[in-house]
Amino acid sequence: MTALDITTTDAWAALKAHEPKITPLHLREIFADDPARGAELTVRAADLYMDYSKHRVTRETLGLLTDLAVAAGVEARRDAMLRGDHINTSENRAVLHTALRLPADAALTVDGQDVVTDVHDVLRAMGDFTDRLRSGEWVGATGKKISTVVNIGIGGSDLGPVMIYQALRAYADAGISARFVSNVDPSDLVGKTADLDPETTLFIIASKTFSTLETLTNATAARRWLLDGLGLDGEQGTAAVAKHFVAVSTNAERVAKFGIDTANMFGFWDWVGGRYSVDSAIGLSVMCAVGKENFAELLAGFHAVDEHFATAPLAQNAPVIMGLLGVWYSNFFGAESRAVLPYCNDLNRFAAYLQQLTMESNGKSVRSDGSPVSTSTGEIFWGEPGTNGQHAFYQLLHQGTRLVPADFIGLSEPLDDLPTQDGTGSMHDLLMSNYFAQTSVLAFGKTAEEIAAEGTPADVVPHKVMPGNRPSTSILAPKLTPSVVGQLVALYEHATFVEGVIWGIDSFDQWGVELGKTQAVELLPVLTQAAAPAAQHDSSTDALVRRYRTERGR
Numbered sequence: 001m002t003a004l005d006i007t008t009t010d011a012w013a014a015l016k017a018h019e020p021k022i023t024p025l026h027l028r029e030i031f032a033d034d035p036a037r038g039a040e041l042t043v044r045a046a047d048l049y050m051d052y053s054k055h056r057v058t059r060e061t062l063g064l065l066t067d068l069a070v071a072a073g074v075e076a077r078r079d080a081m082l083r084g085d086h087i088n089t090s091e092n093r094a095v096l097h098t099a100l101r102l103p104a105d106a107a108l109t110v111d112g113q114d115v116v117t118d119v120h121d122v123l124r125a126m127g128d129f130t131d132r133l134r135s136g137e138w139v140g141a142t143g144k145k146i147s148t149v150v151n152i153g154i155g156g157s158d159l160g161p162v163m164i165y166q167a168l169r170a171y172a173d174a175g176i177s178a179r180f181v182s183n184v185d186p187s188d189l190v191g192k193t194a195d196l197d198p199e200t201t202l203f204i205i206a207s208k209t210f211s212t213l214e215t216l217t218n219a220t221a222a223r224r225w226l227l228d229g230l231g232l233d234g235e236q237g238t239a240a241v242a243k244h245f246v247a248v249s250t251n252a253e254r255v256a257k258f259g260i261d262t263a264n265m266f267g268f269w270d271w272v273g274g275r276y277s278v279d280s281a282i283g284l285s286v287m288c289a290v291g292k293e294n295f296a297e298l299l300a301g302f303h304a305v306d307e308h309f310a311t312a313p314l315a316q317n318a319p320v321i322m323g324l325l326g327v328w329y330s331n332f333f334g335a336e337s338r339a340v341l342p343y344c345n346d347l348n349r350f351a352a353y354l355q356q357l358t359m360e361s362n363g364k365s366v367r368s369d370g371s372p373v374s375t376s377t378g379e380i381f382w383g384e385p386g387t388n389g390q391h392a393f394y395q396l397l398h399q400g401t402r403l404v405p406a407d408f409i410g411l412s413e414p415l416d417d418l419p420t421q422d423g424t425g426s427m428h429d430l431l432m433s434n435y436f437a438q439t440s441v442l443a444f445g446k447t448a449e450e451i452a453a454e455g456t457p458a459d460v461v462p463h464k465v466m467p468g469n470r471p472s473t474s475i476l477a478p479k480l481t482p483s484v485v486g487q488l489v490a491l492y493e494h495a496t497f498v499e500g501v502i503w504g505i506d507s508f509d510q511w512g513v514e515l516g517k518t519q520a521v522e523l524l525p526v527l528t529q530a531a532a533p534a535a536q537h538d539s540s541t542d543a544l545v546r547r548y549r550t551e552r553g554r
């Protein structure tokens with residue numbers, strides 16, 4: 001099917017014609033002309049309150065952006081995704097992460113399969129396993145309760161669980177902590193296991209394909225670490241592996257080949273993309289730590305935003321608005337990146353998680369029919385929690401030459417609070433005063449006149465001018481509950497989807513990561529075999545390899 005080139009539509013042309021009216025406007029003027037916008041350009045998605053008033057848009061712009069979503073067929077595409085059409089065209093697959101959080105009484109049959117029953121069967125198995133682990137009924141080979149689970153996985157089989165485990169730190173209530181090993185750099189496994197006791201450690205090998213080199217290499221090394229630590233081999237070793245290794249995968253055959261009993265395997269399906277899989281069995285490490293009830297609450301949060309995305313009109317639909325604003329800045333202002341700034345330390349891996357979600361999804365140069373895109377795609381996501389970022393890179397956000405739209409995420413109620421220096425205030429209020437102040441300063445800045453009026457020497461005034469006019473979204477949630485974490489992830493999942501539909505790309509494949517993997521496998525023998533031929537690749541790579549081999553004494 002031919003993919004729509006969005007730049008050929010009337011809706012795109014209307015935005016192009018409109019953009020010169022907006023670029024010269026300062027947010028100070030935009031707010032002065034429309035004083036109600038601060039209260040009105042907001043939307044509620046479940047518990048998330050999203051204020052998008054501090055964007056360089058007028059109500060007319062928002063109308064034109066909504067027309068763009070209509071022209072791209074966002075609603076039809078969304079409905080196709082939700083009912084299980086094969087919208088991942090290059091892999092001919094359904095894209096059904098939303099089915100992972102459907103309630104048990106929902107109905108959805110895809111390709112002849114009742115997916116809701118399948119999902120809840122796995123959730124029940126995960127719940128039974130984690131109950132046994134948390135209660136101490138499941139013990140290691142020497143009869144001791146498991147106190148640490150080590151998730152071995154990479155990409156989507158790592159970033160989601162790490163991020164959510166850290167986000168739900170306060171909900172870990174059974175004395176089980178989790179660690180995450182992903183990198184094939186041996187330092188990762190060595191460092192993360194150095195102080196662990198094999199008798200009380202359980203490994204979760206998480207890999208959708210169960211063929212990822214990093215994961216299988218680390219899993220093999222972990223098995224060696226366990227057996228050496230327990231001093232077991234042969235049949236006793238095999239029995240110990242059954243007590244200390246479980247798998248999460250779509251590939252039972254490879255799990256069995258690796259030596260993990262498939263009775264201890266938790267499955268999922270090829271319609272769950274790796275970067276959309278944290279709410280599948282890939283979240284097992286999270287469930288071990290926080291329990292099945294909190295995990296169910298997390299899924300309910302995802303589902304609440306799915307419902308909002310599925311039903312809210314385009315102009316009041318939070319992920320749609322977020323996606324359209326992403327397109328607005330990327331394609332009409334030339335913005336290259338988006339900062340995500342959680343004023344919440346427990347969300348410290350959120351930006352890293354979003355990097356895979358958004359950049360693996362939308363970093364594409366061809367549309368779904370293989371034709372080249374005619375506009376830039378894929379925002380570069382980055383960020384750190386406030387207030388740390390304020391003391392690192394905010395200088396560039398405030399006074400640099402680049403436009404970096406930013407998402408500020410804040411919580412009204414803290415999970416922890418402490419008194420401020422003088423003992424009278426709340427550290428959480430202090431944190432949040434920064435959250436509110438930063439978006440205001442970014443938007444409205446401070447003029448040369450205002451700075452001069454403070455008695456600043458004339459030669460210093462230009463250095464202190466705060467230009468403002470820097471757009472941001474404020475997302476405010478009541479508290480960092482499991483549900484709110486699920487809501488936040490679903491918000492970004494669907495915003496990513498909306499951008500992908502507008503650009504006409506397949507947001508669910510990731511062919512661009514394959515060639516590097518193949519070449520690494522090809523290069524490995526060249527690094528290790530003493531007699532390997534000197535010239536294999538390009539002259540740069542060959543010279544680097546020669547130097548490496550010399551330094552390794554080969």
Ligand code: F6P
Nearest residue numbers: 155156157207208209212274513
């Ligand atoms: O290399 C990219 C990728 O395919 C991701 O999309 C995926 O999340 C990751 O590798 C890990 O894959 P797997 O879960 O199959 O080990």
